[in-house]
Amino acid sequence: MAELFYDDDADLSIIAGRKVAVIGYGSQGHAHALNLRDSGVDVRVGLREGSASRAKAEEQGLAVATVADAVREADVVVILAPDQVQRHVYRDEIAPNLREGATLVFGHGFNIRFGYIKPEQGVDVVMVAPKGPGHLVRREYEAGRGVPVIVAVEQDASGKAWDLAKSYARAIGGLRAGGIKTTFTEETETDLFGEQAVLCGGASQLVQYGFEVLTEAGYQPEVAYFEVLHELKLIVDLMVEGGIAKQRWSVSDTAEYGDYVSGPRVISPEVKENMKAVLGDIQNGAFAKRFIDDQDAGGTEFAELRAKGEQHPIEATGRELRKMFSWIKPSDSDYVEGSAA
Ligand code: NDP
Ligand code: MG
Numbered sequence: 001m002a003e004l005f006y007d008d009d010a011d012l013s014i015i016a017g018r019k020v021a022v023i024g025y026g027s028q029g030h031a032h033a034l035n036l037r038d039s040g041v042d043v044r045v046g047l048r049e050g051s052a053s054r055a056k057a058e059e060q061g062l063a064v065a066t067v068a069d070a071v072r073e074a075d076v077v078v079i080l081a082p083d084q085v086q087r088h089v090y091r092d093e094i095a096p097n098l099r100e101g102a103t104l105v106f107g108h109g110f111n112i113r114f115g116y117i118k119p120e121q122g123v124d125v126v127m128v129a130p131k132g133p134g135h136l137v138r139r140e141y142e143a144g145r146g147v148p149v150i151v152a153v154e155q156d157a158s159g160k161a162w163d164l165a166k167s168y169a170r171a172i173g174g175l176r177a178g179g180i181k182t183t184f185t186e187e188t189e190t191d192l193f194g195e196q197a198v199l200c201g202g203a204s205q206l207v208q209y210g211f212e213v214l215t216e217a218g219y220q221p222e223v224a225y226f227e228v229l230h231e232l233k234l235i236v237d238l239m240v241e242g243g244i245a246k247q248r249w250s251v252s253d254t255a256e257y258g259d260y261v262s263g264p265r266v267i268s269p270e271v272k273e274n275m276k277a278v279l280g281d282i283q284n285g286a287f288a289k290r291f292i293d294d295q296d297a298g299g300t301e302f303a304e305l306r307a308k309g310e311q312h313p314i315e316a317t318g319r320e321l322r323k324m325f326s327w328i329k330p331s332d333s334d335y336v337e338g339s340a341a
């Protein structure tokens, strides 16, 4: 059984007594910085020169400094720049300015697990990884709730790394929902697998194929969109509330029977073998190497894949239909429809 932590298992005063620097003010960075601040923590944001994020952080009343200056002032440095740039920022600006006895906090284990960042022996290295997008980490905190976190300690030079990690997890609201003890290896490999095989890669491809099959058979794209994309959220909400069993309980007997007989035809055992191959490439570092090599070469493959995805016909159909949804407001993010193309 996994070891779980809740608010009562963590001492908020530990992190409240430290100076924290959050490096990066994107999806996770803004959520951690604002939640920490609202939990009474002394926080500053570290950004590169000319950063487009500076105005957003300042608008919220946060102190902003260069990465080097923020690190020099801090007891706790939280690395929330994108995974692919972390090793450069670490080598050039964090490591040379890190205080003796400082703690490094990660939001994902990628750079430690694959050896792109190798911290000095004397620093504590911990991870507090929210299991949800950054904008929800902030929204849930403000609503008095939290997004679950997983917590790990890679290096415990002080002997007190776990106490600090739990205190930090509480301050960002994660322990309201619950924290699970893990390792950098387990977090990194399961996180990459989940997003590739099921949550992002698997779900996106499933929805696109469903849309293609219906529209190629002559059905209206608008009907196909509602059927295979929009309704997915309603189904997933039921799964989150009560498991796959509750979803099957709520749908019609016709839908439930169709689930049993057609689910395994669509997602055949071969798909499970493909998933195992994806997991293998995560475990042996092949995925990490491909991602980082492309990034180091300017991210051309990434840019092409992004543009191709944005051109899928389901995006244009959805864009039109969503204009009619008064309840979908992009107010809590900077996402711009069609901006990826
Ligand atoms: P983002 O892509 O949203 O981070 C962008 C931020 O990083 C911006 O403020 C950007 O500033 C800054 N940044 C970019 N390059 C640099 C640099 N060279 N030096 C300093 N700052 C820089 O990252 P995410 O929030 O998506 O990811 C952060 C970490 O959290 C990752 O480890 C990720 O795996 C993890 N994570 C992310 C989740 C998510 O919801 N997205 C979920 C769970 C974990 P500028 O304006 O200057 O470009
Ligand atoms: Mg991830």
Ligand code: MG
Binding pocket: none
């Ligand atoms: Mg139906």
